[in-house]
Amino acid sequence: MEAKARRALITFEGVELGYGRPLVLKDLDFDIEEGEVLGLVGPNGGGKTTVLRAVLGVLQPLNGRVHRHRPEIRFGYVPQRSRLDGRWPLRTLDVVLMGLYREAGLVRRPSRRHREEATALLEYVALGPEAEREFSTLSGGQQQRALLARALITRPDVLVLDEPFAGLDVAGTAQLLRIVGELHRERGLTVIMASHDLNTVANHVERVALVLSGAFRVGRSEEVLTSEGLTGLYGVSIDVERVGGRVAIVVSSGAAT
């Protein structure tokens, strides 16, 4: 995706993040720019979700500050699917409607207009016929799109996706990427996605933040995703090839030399 000159939307200034000691991440100084697609990549447990939580404002920094340049930034959040308990007998429509609970008011249930809005968004993500189906019986890709619909129903300025491709097959990943790309292009949404899947992220974001065991490096995709940089960070030999404008990241067997 092509980068343009943009204004900072959120700025991390000397931020330290964690849940007590030891810190998960420190010395975070970077901007999230309005209208960009930023990928947070790194292994599981590296701190990607922690950064996302700070972006969303549900985790306060232990030090430093996360400055929002606009007073009211609306976030649409797509959580990791695995965090949702499949035992709750909820319809797909019910799950999407949760995004409108606050708008519905303190004690009122979502109205017919809310349900129509939720249904329209389910149709947008190609899940119209599944509205009445139990959410937990949907495939991984369908669940992810339903959660995307729930995020969109909040009319967000920033779309935040946590491991959106985990457990998805190639078709599911492609479908999700197509919708997210379309939202970015047509609605100008700022997109932040955290993923351990370097290849998928590398080819669909403008900037990348590498999050790995306390280390944090952010920059344009081609600056950050280099063989030397990734090999140094992961401690295994990693080749980065660029073929026909696409990036292929290949992990070699054996340790880095």
Next chain:
Amino acid sequence: MIEMLLFYQEALLGALVLALGCSVLGVYVVLRRIVFVGAALAQLSSAGVGLAVFVASTGLGLGWLTDELTISLAVTMAGVAFFGYQAGRQRIPADAGLGVAFVVAGGASVLLVARSATADIYDLFFGGDILLISIEEIRLLILVVVGVLVVHTLFFKQFLFVSYDPEMAATLGYRVVGWDLLLYMTFGIVITLAMQSVGVLLVFSYLVLPGVSGLLLGRRLRSVFAWSVATSALGTMLGFVASVAFDLPSGASIIVMMGVLTGVAWVVDASRRTRAVAS
């Protein structure tokens, strides 16, 4: 037998009111996987009763401030505040913390009552006896259960959201800890009152068995609640009838009947799943 049932109609009414309140809360207890919160709060409540009995036996009672209900409610609410605030924030697993509260409160209850009370109180305290419930207690139960159900009806979507996806709820500006505390407070209030009337074991059963049945039989959340209430009501009535007909302890009869109904729900769910796989 009809005459006997009519003789105990107030006790049956009390049990049904409790069944209604606990079976609604029980759906959250089961779905949030906090069944031991119910057990621990019931045990804390009993420790509160034990403390009140002990204080009374020392002659240091201060009227309503030290009566069983007040102290029991205070101790339970302290537990509510602790469990509600600490959920997911502890270094030890949540179930271990609940286990600690359960056994320590249970041990303290035994010691406090053993040092200060008669065997009658001891039996009532641990076994509970719904047959001895007074009309004043029933009135209080109805008042509290209706109040709790109103809170649950008004704030259904908040309780659902913070239970199902607290992270998203927080992102949308919900104070998750606050809503969790309110939900736990409704548990604490109902459990405290129920504990005084029916004992720890029956309270725990009311919080778990109907919720499990509801989840096995219901396909939507609304029907899960409906089946949960139906199981607790039917189990209570059948248990009561069995208790009167065969001169059995009422609490244990109700528990066993609800257990049987839960077993039936299990079989229904299993056969439904088998049919679904076959088709």
